[in-house]
Amino acid sequence: MRPTLARLTATALAALAVPAATGTAAFADLAQPAVVSANPVNNTPHVLDGTVRAITVVGNWVVVGGNFEEVREAGSGKKTLKRHNLFAYDMRTGKISTAFVPKVNGTVHALQPGSSDWIYAAGTFTTVNGVKTGTVTALKVSTNKVHTGFKPNVNYRVNTMVVRGSRLYIGGSFTKAGGKARTAIARVDRLTGVADNGFNFSITQPRAGDLKVYRMAVDPTDTRMVINGTFTRVNGQRRVQIAMINLGKGTAKLSTWSTERYASPCNLAAFDTYMRGMDFSPDGKYFVVVTTGGPYGQTQMCDTAARWESSRTGSGQKPTWVNWTGGDTLLSTSVTGSAVYVGGHQRWLDNPYGHDSAGPGAVSRPGIGALNPKTGKALAWNPTRTLGHGVETLVAHPKGLLVGSDTDQLGHEYHGRLGMFPAG
DSSP, X not given: OOXXXXXXXXXXXXXXXXXXXXXXXXXXXXXXXXXXXXXXXXXXXXXXXXXXXXXXXXXXXXXXXXXOSEEEOSSTTOOEEEOOSEEEXXXXXXXXXXXXXXXXXXXXXXXXXXXXXXXEEXXXXXXXXXXXXXXXXXXXXXXXXXXXXXXXXXXXXXXXXXXXXXXXXXXXXXXXXXTEEOOXXXXXXXXXXXXXXXXXXXXXXXXXXXXXXXXXXXXXXXXXXXXXXXXXXXXXXXXXXXXXXXXOSSOOEEOSOOOSTTOSOSSTTTOSOXXXXXXXXXXXXXXXXXXXXXXXXXXXXXXXXXXXXXXXXSSSOOOSEEEEOSSOOEEEEEEOBSOEEEEESOSEESOTTOSSSOOTTOEEOOSEEEEOTTTOOBOSOOOOBOOSSOEEEEEEETTEEEEEESOOEETTEEOTTEEEEEOO
């Protein structure tokens, strides 16, 4: 029988409890007054193999997830440590936790903060520390404990996840979550994992490949959500690769907001969806979407970053601005108010006329860059990143910008697959 809120222990409830405010803002929702330094800190641990795919922060702990096997503290003579897809380190010192050593049997694709030092993890794993968890679980960083009272019982891959107040949103390729039939997207109680009856959407008709929600973003007040993925229909309405959902306090509803700008094929043979990262501004007034897809010029939205206004409604929506890379993938974005950070394996920004080349006006921004939120033009910030598959995750924090990737060099120094640019 599924545990109810009443059956959970007082200790477990206290551990994951949330404030009574309308929403618990993640660090990515906090405004930064200035662009971060281009000189990364030197005490960040090194992830020595694989890819960092997710980062979150609880207290002084930075929790890092992905697919990797070896990590090492910064500095000479440090011992290589075995960490299977998940580990934590102290942001103040860079010291890797020896208490948090979870045994995760698959890739971690998403992380979100809980209360105290609890975190939520999601991905392709099905067990943690030998406990059957499904693909979403809650863990305590200080004790390595799996929260056995939290049972969302998600049956397949989760790509993306957002916490807002008492609610946990998840997106992926699953068909069951929280004891209910839920396809690709769900909202569950963050204490129990039980599915919310006020949030149930029909996500259908993939443009290619399997049906999935790839990324989601939720504004800081838990009012609007944007999802992207392979779908072309939501609740029977045409929504090609992207849709907006009105959340509110009651039953969530599909917004009338829609756009045809992501209906073009880009490289359909190579990408089931060319949508990648998304993030709302700290004030919730706009969101930014980044894509992959190939060098197809300004007639399509392949390999772009684009700003969209949140309050608009109706069909035929157009972006406020678009920045083209000229044929290189953008994977991730973080919007801080002072900048729109973008990461991937791009060589240039401001490159609408490039075709795997630097066209007129292009500026070099290898792997990582920052855009002016009002104009979309590249800012001077240019730390550079070794080109590989690219920067997978960008997470803003009051102390700086955390970066996870599959490449080793940040700026001119070796940093492994993890780095942090301090706040100015």
